[in-house]
Amino acid sequence: MMRKQFVLSVLAGLCAVMFFGACSKTGTPGGTAKVDLRLTDAPGPFEHVYLDIQGIEFHTDESGWQSADVLLPGIYDVLKLRNGVDSLIASATLPTGTLSQVRVILGDENSFVIDGEQIPFKVPSGKQSGLKFNVHQELLSDGSYTVWTDFDVAKSIVETGNGAYIVKPVIRVFTELTNGRIEGVVAPMSPDYSVIVTATSETDTATAIPNEDGYFLMSGLPEGNYTVIAEPDSTSGLAVSTVADVPVKFGIISDLGTLTLAPAVVEE
Incomplete structure (x- = not known):
């Protein structure tokens, strides 16, 4: 290496x-x-x-x-x-x-x-x-x-x-009064592959790596509408899970529930 x-x-x-x-x-x-x-x-x-x-x-x-x-x-x-x-x-x-x-x-x-x-x-x-x-x-x-x-x-x-x-430092700065949050659970999870969750709006992008039980929480998000994508690595055989138009407001946790990773479709 x-x-x-x-x-x-x-x-x-x-x-x-x-x-x-x-x-x-x-x-x-x-x-x-x-x-x-x-x-x-x-x-x-x-x-x-x-x-x-x-x-x-x-x-x-x-x-x-x-x-x-x-x-x-x-x-x-x-x-x-x-x-x-x-x-x-x-x-x-x-x-x-x-x-x-x-x-x-x-x-x-x-x-x-x-x-x-x-x-x-x-x-x-x-x-x-x-x-x-x-x-x-x-x-x-x-x-x-x-x-x-x-x-x-x-x-x-x-x-x-x-x-x-x-x-290349990317710093997230937020206060208790400007703390937008998104949480959810990714399923299924396995130690055999990794998953990265990304939340993107017109002005901001944040990432999270779920815990072993699939739970994730992103904090310090500016207010706005976000698209959240849970993306497993290529070895998993699973497709990405996407949730669009997730509203984020200060003082409220936007709970996405469960983001289910379905089997990937293989094109012949």
């Missing part, structure tokens, strides 16, 4: 993007606000994507950089964090003001697993100065804010024609 090469100069944009959805919008000037950092993922057709998270820092314009302890420092397999599953990385109490940046400090044990081969990668300045992300969110006194890190692996890691892989 040709050793896979990666273009990683833009990986810093891939690993995380922070957004803040205020659970509480009332408060008075001064005081503190609670901020939680959570890790989740829009998966791709890879066995594992490992990130070695060692530190978190928050920057407010009024108070500068402040460190927050990672609850469990170490390696996170982000592909396990899908279909509504996330992991609390850090929790901090910050002074009120404007939160302008978040910095994620990575260790050395970052890697992909593709076709059974584990390939380490380095993130420029990931260990020294960390991965910095602009936020620009006002923190109100006694407010409670949730922070997700979410990236679309399927669209961010692209295989080229010569067997190489190029990293």
